[in-house]
Amino acid sequence: MTSDFETQLRAVSLRVTRPRLAVLEALRDHPHVDTDTVIALVRANHPTVSHQAVYDVLRALTDAGLIRRIQPARATARYESRVGDNHHHVVCRSCGAIADVECAVGHAPCLTASDDHGFVVDEAEVVYWGTCPDCATDRISQ
Amino acid sequence: MTSDFETQLRAVSLRVTRPRLAVLEALRDHPHVDTDTVIALVRANHPTVSHQAVYDVLRALTDAGLIRRIQPARATARYESRVGDNHHHVVCRSCGAIADVECAVGHAPCLTASDDHGFVVDEAEVVYWGTCPDCATDRISQ
DNA sequence: GGCAAAACTTGATTCATTCCAGAAGAGTGA
DNA sequence: TCACTCTTCTGGAATGAATCAAGTTTTGCC
Numbered sequence: 576m577t578s579d580f581e582t583q584l585r586a587v588s589l590r591v592t593r594p595r596l597a598v599l600e601a602l603r604d605h606p607h608v609d610t611d612t613v614i615a616l617v618r619a620n621h622p623t624v625s626h627q628a629v630y631d632v633l634r635a636l637t638d639a640g641l642i643r644r645i646q647p648a649r650a651t652a653r654y655e656s657r658v659g660d661n662h663h664h665v666v667c668r669s670c671g672a673i674a675d676v677e678c679a680v681g682h683a684p685c686l687t688a689s690d691d692h693g694f695v696v697d698e699a700e701v702v703y704w705g706t707c708p709d710c711a712t713d714r715i716s717q
Numbered sequence: 718m719t720s721d722f723e724t725q726l727r728a729v730s731l732r733v734t735r736p737r738l739a740v741l742e743a744l745r746d747h748p749h750v751d752t753d754t755v756i757a758l759v760r761a762n763h764p765t766v767s768h769q770a771v772y773d774v775l776r777a778l779t780d781a782g783l784i785r786r787i788q789p790a791r792a793t794a795r796y797e798s799r800v801g802d803n804h805h806h807v808v809c810r811s812c813g814a815i816a817d818v819e820c821a822v823g824h825a826p827c828l829t830a831s832d833d834h835g836f837v838v839d840e841a842e843v844v845y846w847g848t849c850p851d852c853a854t855d856r857i858s859q
Numbered sequence: 860g861g862c863a864a865a866a867c868t869t870g871a872t873t874c875a876t877t878c879c880a881g882a883a884g885a886g887t888g889a
Numbered sequence: 890t891c892a893c894t895c896t897t898c899t900g901g902a903a904t905g906a907a908t909c910a911a912g913t914t915t916t917g918c919c
Contacts, residue, residue, distance in 0.1 A: 590865065590915085590916055590917070592866065592915075611906085623867095623868085624868090625868050625869070627870095628868075646788070646790040648787070648788040648794070649786075651905095652907090665833060665836045674834040674836065691847075692807060692816040692818070693850035694807045694809065694845070694847045694848065694849050694850070695853055696845045696846065697847050698846040698847070699846070701841060701843050702844075703833070703840070704838065704839060704840040705833070705837045705838035705839050706839075707836050711837055732885050732886070732895095734884075734896095734897065734898080735884095736897085752876085765899085766899090767898065767899045767900065770898050770899070773898075774897090774898095777897090
């Protein structure tokens with residue numbers, strides 16, 4: 576378990592520290608959480624970790640590609656540990672809930688822009704906007 | 718020209734005010750600008766407009782669907798006046814430049830999630846990440 | 860064990876965005 | 890055209906996520 580994260584960290588030549596392991600654990604157990612929640616989760620087990628350390632760790636892990644930062648409009652940054660597969664997200668407009676969505680179309684035609692304006696594109700990010708089941712129910716019952 | 722914007726505003730039952738017209742003009746002439754730039758552009762013609770008014774107007778116009786807010790990760794909010802067609806954006810990782818991209822695939826298979834988790838999806842937003850021509854050139858020449 | 864570099868702690872700061880109270884302006888009916 | 894009402898705007902202060910800075914601790918390596 577922990578040694579798994581250790582391996583991941585070493586693989587990208589990052590040192591293995593308690594804050595980093597704690598962040599990785601928190602993200603494994605709670606996908607799509609924002610920075611504040613990560614801090615709270617980490618402190619549940621390691622009360623002395625500073626918020627600055629969490630920001631630092633999140634940035635380091637993101638740069639290293641171990642976690643992914645997602646930031647839908649009008650929301651604070653969220654992170655998830657699932658990387659490598661090109662999956663996407665559905666975001667609820669009303670409550671901000673996020674769920675994973677597999678990339679429907681196999682080799683992903685949507686990942687190729689029609690006219691790239693000379694840009695060298697290396698990733699396509701898709702965000703589906705809508706209403707989650709809970710909010711849809713609320714709206715009807717009101 | 719101006720009367721065109723006036724019509725748009727009235728169509729969504731928003732009052733026609735100088736700040737609103739100024740913001741719409743600024744966005745027509747400068748697509749993909751951030752809030753600060755909008756404020757600067759508006760003040761070029763109407764020096765007395767407060768920053769709060771611009772924030773207010775941008776929100777009102779966004780809610781009304783006259784403009785669209787785009788907010789790539791690690792960047793401040795940007796706005797564009799092109800709405801209605803489902804076009805997407807290429808964002809340069811290094812300088813933040815944004816360019817429009819037509820939706821390549823006609824009726825857009827990428828707009829349909831494979832498993833929507835019960836979400837009612839009404840929009841799919843695609844962001845292509847990469848390097849713009851200028852930054853690519855810089856990198857090579859260094 | 861001991862050393863250098865990387866990472867962490869504490870505390871302050873920045874900056875986009877929002878909140879608030881009062882003033883001004885737009886639309887409406889007489 | 891004029892007065893009235895409600896929306897919008899002005900100016901200033903406040904919020905909150907994220908970053909910066911200085912000094913201390915820890916990690917990985919010899």
